[in-house]
Amino acid sequence: MSTLELKDIVVDYERRGGGRVRAVAGASLSVDAGTIVGLVGESGCGKSTLARAAVGLVPLAGGSVQFEGHQVNPLTRRARPAELVKLQLVFQNPYSSLNPRRKIGSQIADGLASPSAARVAEVCELVGLPASAQGRYPHEFSGGQRQRIAIARALAADPSVIVLDEPLASLDASAQAQLANLLVELTRELGLGLLLISHDLAIVRHVADSVSVMYLGVMVETGPTLPVWSLPLHPYSEALIGAVPHPDGTGFLPESLPGEVPDPARPPSGCRFHPRCPYAFDRCSAEEPELVEIADGRSAACWLQPAGSVPALPGERAANRAVPAGVTYRQEPPTDSLEEM
Numbered sequence: 001m002s003t004l005e006l007k008d009i010v011v012d013y014e015r016r017g018g019g020r021v022r023a024v025a026g027a028s029l030s031v032d033a034g035t036i037v038g039l040v041g042e043s044g045c046g047k048s049t050l051a052r053a054a055v056g057l058v059p060l061a062g063g064s065v066q067f068e069g070h071q072v073n074p075l076t077r078r079a080r081p082a083e084l085v086k087l088q089l090v091f092q093n094p095y096s097s098l099n100p101r102r103k104i105g106s107q108i109a110d111g112l113a114s115p116s117a118a119r120v121a122e123v124c125e126l127v128g129l130p131a132s133a134q135g136r137y138p139h140e141f142s143g144g145q146r147q148r149i150a151i152a153r154a155l156a157a158d159p160s161v162i163v164l165d166e167p168l169a170s171l172d173a174s175a176q177a178q179l180a181n182l183l184v185e186l187t188r189e190l191g192l193g194l195l196l197i198s199h200d201l202a203i204v205r206h207v208a209d210s211v212s213v214m215y216l217g218v219m220v221e222t223g224p225t226l227p228v229w230s231l232p233l234h235p236y237s238e239a240l241i242g243a244v245p246h247p248d249g250t251g252f253l254p255e256s257l258p259g260e261v262p263d264p265a266r267p268p269s270g271c272r273f274h275p276r277c278p279y280a281f282d283r284c285s286a287e288e289p290e291l292v293e294i295a296d297g298r299s300a301a302c303w304l305q306p307a308g309s310v311p312a313l314p315g316e317r318a319a320n321r322a323v324p325a326g327v328t329y330r331q332e333p334p335t336d337s338l339e340e341m
């Protein structure tokens with residue numbers, strides 16, 4: 001079993017003004033020691049809700065979270081169970097999670113089982129902060145340094161897994177690059193497992209060992225990062241990775257892909273991506289494809305990529321529409337990229 005295992009997670013929330021929204025509709029993923037799992041998807045796809053579910057910050061309407069063999073239940077006012085202390089979360093905005101009136105050293109020491117100045121200095125060193133940082137207040141640091149402090153606080157608990165929700169989003173490019181490298185070093189040196197939620201595809205490609213792609217509350221593709229990048233199996237992954245070209249061939253997650261993002265309160269029938277998918281055919285709006293294993297630890301949820309099939313090149317996807325027999329096409333295969341939809 002993986003260190004952190006999320007199985008068939010369902011999360012609902014009440015919408016202001018009434019009505020329920022299913023933010024996560026049966027998503028699974030796992031994080032092993034010494035690996036970084038990137039979770040990507042457009043804004044509103046449910047990835048941050050899934051991150052919160054992973055550490056017990058939101059109640060589940062279905063599914064389960066296991067951490068080192070223990071069930072992760074929604075947090076209550078009672079102290080966090082000792083067996084879950086090694087599961088930590090780092091938020092996007094470190095300033096909001098640090099107490100502005102307390103020195104950094106005492107905030108890091110909060111997480112230590114046996115607090116000592118020497119151990120606080122050690123943790124500071126791990127994240128590249130000088131030992132003298134202990135005696136200073138949060139406002140005396142830059143955004144990148146504050147995020148290092150937030151990571152140091154998480155490391156003080158001697159974690160096995162850290163869930164990082166957009167940890168680099170508020171930083172400038174050079175601080176992002178430094179912190180991304182730090183995350184890789186920590187993972188390798190300490191054997192940590194990291195779940196990295198990010199809208200920045202370039203960073204995920206750079207640091208993650210594997211990637212999970214989420215769309216409207218469900219996982220549409222999972223697999224080792226480089227194969228997913230070089231040959232995405234799901235049309236949504238293909239669109240994300242190809243949507244915004246980048247000089248080094250990576251890309252940043254666009255604000256939105258062509259077409260409207262559906263309302264999660266009323267997801268489309270069948271495949272949730274079908275109203276925006278250039279390859280959609282009749283079956284897509286009628287039946288929802290499951291995430292199935294294709295090859296080499298790679299999975300996708302698309303009727304064009306049946307279980308065990310050979311990964312299709314984008315140009316070959318249209319040919320796979322012949323599966324199953326007898327369907328009629330909704331439209332002709334596109335000849336150009338998704339940007340022209």
Ligand code: SF4
Pocket residue numbers: 234235236271272273274275277278279280281284289301302303304
């Ligand atoms: Fe597109 Fe159909 Fe595959 Fe969904 S199942 S991604 S609509 S081809």
